[in-house]
Amino acid sequence: MQRRTAPGAAKLLASALLIGCLATGRAAAQDWGDTPYVQTPQNVVDTMLDIAKVGPGDYVIDLGSGDGRMVITAAKQRGARGFGVDLDRKLVALANRNAARLGVADRAVFYQQDLHATDVSAASVMTIYLLPEVNLMIRTRLLATLRPGTRIVSHDYGMGQWLPDYQTELAAPGKTVGIGQRSKILYWVVPGRAAGRWLWRLAPDGKPADFELALQQNFQAIEGTLKSGGRSARIDQPRLSGEQISFTVQVNGATHDYTGRIVNHAIDGKVRIARDGKSRELPWSAARVEIWDPRHAALNTEQALKEIQ
Ligand SMILES: C[S@@+](CC[C@H](N)C(=O)[O-])C[C@H]1O[C@@H](n2cnc3c(N)ncnc32)[C@H](O)[C@@H]1O
Missing domain, CATH: 3.40.50.150 (Vaccinia Virus protein VP39)
Structure with missing residues (x-):
């Protein structure tokens, strides 16, 4: 050194x-x-x-x-x-x-x-x-x-x-x-590495719907936008701890609470969907179709050292 x-x-x-x-x-x-x-x-x-x-x-x-x-x-x-x-x-x-x-x-x-x-x-x-x-x-x-x-x-x-x-x-x-x-x-x-474009399908109202999540990452901080049925919404309360990921998002008047585990380019978990005082839980399986580098990956040691100057 x-x-x-x-x-x-x-x-x-x-x-x-x-x-x-x-x-x-x-x-x-x-x-x-x-x-x-x-x-x-x-x-x-x-x-x-x-x-x-x-x-x-x-x-x-x-x-x-x-x-x-x-x-x-x-x-x-x-x-x-x-x-x-x-x-x-x-x-x-x-x-x-x-x-x-x-x-x-x-x-x-x-x-x-x-x-x-x-x-x-x-x-x-x-x-x-x-x-x-x-x-x-x-x-x-x-x-x-x-x-x-x-x-x-x-x-x-x-x-x-x-x-x-x-x-x-x-x-x-x-x-x-x-x-x-x-x-x-x-x-x-x-x-874990969460950044990328993730896709999954759910049938919250009996009809299958496609979901697309664009997820950005800087260290353990994540943020993203979920698209479904031509609408998009920012995810709330995003959290990444190791491979565990969770967030909440509003979809067509319902609250979706997602929790899952990232393993390579898949997430396995569950989603609790609440609307009008009723809620139910569905399995959640997502696939990463684009891998993005987390923002912190662009920082080399020289750049990191400037953070204390
Ligand atoms: C502040 S002391 C901490 C000692 C112990 N971990 C503790 O908490 O009581 C830092 C230690 O790091 C060692 N050290 C400094 N530079 C090192 C290096 N490049 N590789 C290995 N050890 C190093 C020093 O000899 C010293 O014993």
């Missing part, structure tokens, strides 16, 4: 982490894109894993794993498996010793490896505590590589225009950086 001069805002944040490093007695060569070692307080680790609902079926990857606490806690307390990577050889050795001491060395493993060169495709949950510019450096790759539905949980820093699905702030006793010993937790679900 090419080194660049840190822009103002990021430099301040980097300095905050660096001050933390110095406060904890660790020297660090701080530069743009080099995240120094600062521990996530244990109560923040626990809350991050709660928010991501980490359980026995999960595979957790921590990029920049420090003493291993994210993956070790996920393995020890929630029965998950996973690995962490860190550039610092001593921290990697410490993390593997900690995993052995706590009896989870078979499920929590740590490697000395650059996070930018780490294959993350096995993750069902990814944890990060990295500088904001590093989050933006890895964003394109995470969106392209992680399976839809993978949960990402970040300590303190966001992903620029990729807004979190959920965000909270909490007391972080013992935190050595930032102001007032508080931490932010930000949470995303990797969105």
Whole structure:
């Protein structure tokens, strides 16, 4: 990764982490894109894993794993498996010793490896505590590589225009950086690819009718227009979470509530149709006849990095 001069805002944040490093007695060569070692307080680790609902079926990857606490806690307390990577050889050795001491060395493993060169495709949950510019450096790759539905949980820093699905702030006793010993937790679900032109047929009144949905996507945000019987209407309450999609739309005086799951170029789900106080449910199967790129796919890493300038 090419080194660049840190822009103002990021430099301040980097300095905050660096001050933390110095406060904890660790020297660090701080530069743009080099995240120094600062521990996530244990109560923040626990809350991050709660928010991501980490359980026995999960595979957790921590990029920049420090003493291993994210993956070790996920393995020890929630029965998950996973690995962490860190550039610092001593921290990697410490993390593997900690995993052995706590009896989870078979499920929590740590490697000395650059996070930018780490294959993350096995993750069902990814944890990060990295500088904001590093989050933006890895964003394109995470969106392209992680399976839809993978949960990402970040300590303190966001992903620029990729807004979190959920965000909270909490007391972080013992935190050595930032102001007032508080931490932010930000949470995303990797969105499936929903953009495109979708077709389906329904017989809401006994007569078959054709529906065409033009769906635009930017990260997990979707918007679209539904055409049927020569009329068109914007969809309301659109929501995309991983592969799960839902929206509401008014069709000929009836309210259609669609919920379904996108699998490749098909959606399978159901639609609840309500009119005059009565409602009924029908199966919903849609086929994608045109695939469009989500808007975020046009942003490369250089463009993403400008989001913090
Ligand atoms: C802020 S600490 C977070 C440690 C741990 N994940 C936690 O939350 O307690 C960031 C860690 O990332 C590591 N790191 C920085 N750049 C890295 C890179 N390119 N590849 C792998 N690890 C890196 C640092 O050595 C440091 O241990």
